[in-house]
Amino acid sequence: MSGTDHTIGYEDSKIYEFTPDLEAALTVESGDSVTVETADSLEGAVMDDDEVLESVPEEVNAATGPIAVAGATPGDLLAVHIDDIRITEPAGRVVTIDGFGLLDGHENVESPRSKMTPVDDGTLSFDDLEVPVDPVIGTIGVATRDDEEGYSTLIPHDHGGNLDTTDITTGNTVYFPVFQDGAMLAMGDCKAVMADGEMCGTGSEIATEIDVTLEVVSDPAVALERPLVETDDAWKPLASAETLEEACELANQDAIALLAAEHGFDDTEAYMFSSLVGGLEISQVVDPLVTVRNAVPKAYLSEPF
Amino acid sequence: MSGTDHTIGYEDSKIYEFTPDLEAALTVESGDSVTVETADSLEGAVMDDDEVLESVPEEVNAATGPIAVAGATPGDLLAVHIDDIRITEPAGRVVTIDGFGLLDGHENVESPRSKMTPVDDGTLSFDDLEVPVDPVIGTIGVATRDDEEGYSTLIPHDHGGNLDTTDITTGNTVYFPVFQDGAMLAMGDCKAVMADGEMCGTGSEIATEIDVTLEVVSDPAVALERPLVETDDAWKPLASAETLEEACELANQDAIALLAAEHGFDDTEAYMFSSLVGGLEISQVVDPLVTVRNAVPKAYLSEPF
Numbered sequence: 331m332s333g334t335d336h337t338i339g340y341e342d343s344k345i346y347e348f349t350p351d352l353e354a355a356l357t358v359e360s361g362d363s364v365t366v367e368t369a370d371s372l373e374g375a376v377m378d379d380d381e382v383l384e385s386v387p388e389e390v391n392a393a394t395g396p397i398a399v400a401g402a403t404p405g406d407l408l409a410v411h412i413d414d415i416r417i418t419e420p421a422g423r424v425v426t427i428d429g430f431g432l433l434d435g436h437e438n439v440e441s442p443r444s445k446m447t448p449v450d451d452g453t454l455s456f457d458d459l460e461v462p463v464d465p466v467i468g469t470i471g472v473a474t475r476d477d478e479e480g481y482s483t484l485i486p487h488d489h490g491g492n493l494d495t496t497d498i499t500t501g502n503t504v505y506f507p508v509f510q511d512g513a514m515l516a517m518g519d520c521k522a523v524m525a526d527g528e529m530c531g532t533g534s535e536i537a538t539e540i541d542v543t544l545e546v547v548s549d550p551a552v553a554l555e556r557p558l559v560e561t562d563d564a565w566k567p568l569a570s571a572e573t574l575e576e577a578c579e580l581a582n583q584d585a586i587a588l589l590a591a592e593h594g595f596d597d598t599e600a601y602m603f604s605s606l607v608g609g610l611e612i613s614q615v616v617d618p619l620v621t622v623r624n625a626v627p628k629a630y631l632s633e634p635f
Numbered sequence: 636m637s638g639t640d641h642t643i644g645y646e647d648s649k650i651y652e653f654t655p656d657l658e659a660a661l662t663v664e665s666g667d668s669v670t671v672e673t674a675d676s677l678e679g680a681v682m683d684d685d686e687v688l689e690s691v692p693e694e695v696n697a698a699t700g701p702i703a704v705a706g707a708t709p710g711d712l713l714a715v716h717i718d719d720i721r722i723t724e725p726a727g728r729v730v731t732i733d734g735f736g737l738l739d740g741h742e743n744v745e746s747p748r749s750k751m752t753p754v755d756d757g758t759l760s761f762d763d764l765e766v767p768v769d770p771v772i773g774t775i776g777v778a779t780r781d782d783e784e785g786y787s788t789l790i791p792h793d794h795g796g797n798l799d800t801t802d803i804t805t806g807n808t809v810y811f812p813v814f815q816d817g818a819m820l821a822m823g824d825c826k827a828v829m830a831d832g833e834m835c836g837t838g839s840e841i842a843t844e845i846d847v848t849l850e851v852v853s854d855p856a857v858a859l860e861r862p863l864v865e866t867d868d869a870w871k872p873l874a875s876a877e878t879l880e881e882a883c884e885l886a887n888q889d890a891i892a893l894l895a896a897e898h899g900f901d902d903t904e905a906y907m908f909s910s911l912v913g914g915l916e917i918s919q920v921v922d923p924l925v926t927v928r929n930a931v932p933k934a935y936l937s938e939p940f
Contacts, residue, residue, distance in 0.1 A: 529906065601736075601744055605834045
């Protein structure tokens with residue numbers, strides 16, 4: 331037992347689409363902690379190197395939830411503090427799939443292919459190479475805006491979703507804009523390890539139990555249109571778009587807004603300052619929209635809310 | 636005096652274009668150290684907040700050199716060990732210029748604008764904010780391939796040039812492919828500080844003295860087509876292209892080649908492993924070609940040459 335206030339299992343309730351009208355499978359109070367059980371993103375379809383995927387499954391990245399947080403209303407923020415991520419199966423898997431991945435179609439890249447990567451005592455094995463386990467929550471998000479039809483859990487956007495961001499890990503906090511009453515949080519698609527970029531299309535996809543503490547931030551001093559990650563030493567707005575260039579523009583605009591609000595800069599001064607410290611980081615380059623973050627060191631930006 | 640074997644001044648010899656047929660202003664032996672004096676990228680055109688640039692100057696990023704390294708021949712590598720970068724003027728400048736920068740043309744961004752950023756005792760001031768100086772060499776490269784006309788010093792490509800990469804700093808080593816006898820190294824365009832991305836189009840542009848030690852690597856075990864940076868804890872192939880996506884593909888292919896050579900992986904295995912550790916990083920998104928690097932931690936890749 332994890333000692334959290336609630337537990338929600340992947341078999342209890344999962345979604346494959348973030349929409350405006352999600353219905354809660356669990357309702358909690360602001361300040362409550364929840365244990366969320368997640369399946370691997372391929373839900374057990376690959377358990378051996380010989381099991382390969384001919385195409386991206388129609389339903390992929392099952393997200394456990396939705397979890398309603400009482401009192402969350404549009405205009406608020408939902409803070410998701412990631413307290414722990416525990417691996418719950420003995421191996422993850424890395425796959426290539428035709429039509430997917432940064433080097434899809436290159437002549438030396440074979441797809442489909444699968445490779446199991448055993449995990450033991452905090453260490454992942456890739457052949458003889460040993461990599462420290464450093465889990466990432468790949469898909470995490472909330473119900474979408476009223477005017478949106480919804481996004482499959484393969485897509486990242488302003489509500490979160492398939493952000494595939496290495497900073498979404500134990501010890502960090504992700505802030506989401508609340509678009510619907512209760513926020514309606516769901517998450518899944520964890521990796522035992524993942525590189526910035528997620529080039530082949532996956533990390534080491536693996537089942538987990540995640541402990542989070544959920545907190546509603548009412549009347550925030552700065553509004554968010556997109557997710558924001560807080561790490562030990564930086565604030566990082568996250569933006570997803572069709573191209574990396576567009577995502578960079580959005581993430582930089584969000585960083586500028588935070589810097590301008592704190593320091594009384596006009597936007598041009600904040601833009602100039604953003605060009606000096608921290609900077610743009612790649613989350614992933616393989617999903618239907620790509621994701622970038624703009625790190626602003628905490629030395630220059632305090633808690634914005 | 637710096638105690639290096641040679642000194643070359645910006646007033647002695649500078650270039651604005653990397654071409655196949657550069658003529659040496661200084662010739663040194665492999666293993667020699669050189670002090671290279673550089674002007675700020677705008678060569679003193681902005682010395683005050685009131686001095687603004689209506690357009691990018693036709694000649695910009697003056698690179699001090701070329702320096703021939705005796706014995707360097709095509710197929711070799713030139714290792715540039717960056718021993719020290721000393722600031723040689725009391726302030727750098729950050730500028731916006733019409734037609735340049737990530738948010739060029741956005742309604743809240745004013746251009747042209749200039750802002751001087753004083754530097755004193757290792758600290759840069761931006762209004763009341765203090766930022767530790769962490770110098771970057773913006774433009775550094777060698778003579779280009781025979782079949783290329785040449786690249787202005789505003790452009791990054793396989794020869795290096797305007798790479799604007801924060802890892803090109805004191806303590807690190809940059810490896811360049813040698814395309815012409817003597818390699819013909821030149822450098823300039825330093826920044827007192829710069830963010831990954833260089834969003835507004837500049838860091839804090841400033842004059843410096845750089846100490847480098849130059850070394851020819853003959854018959855390298857792995858050939859390079861593009862620059863590679865060695866940091867304390869990673870090897871980072873650097874790639875420049877029209878779009879960030881294309882640059883990511885090239886940098887990832889270079890990382891895959893290094894991993895495959897060391898571990899006996901086929902390209903697909905190396906691609907999968909590259910998707911688990913280190914990852915893609917943004918150097919700059921504002922020059923005529925954009926630049927990305929793919930970090931491979933030294934834990935998984937030893938000296939490749």
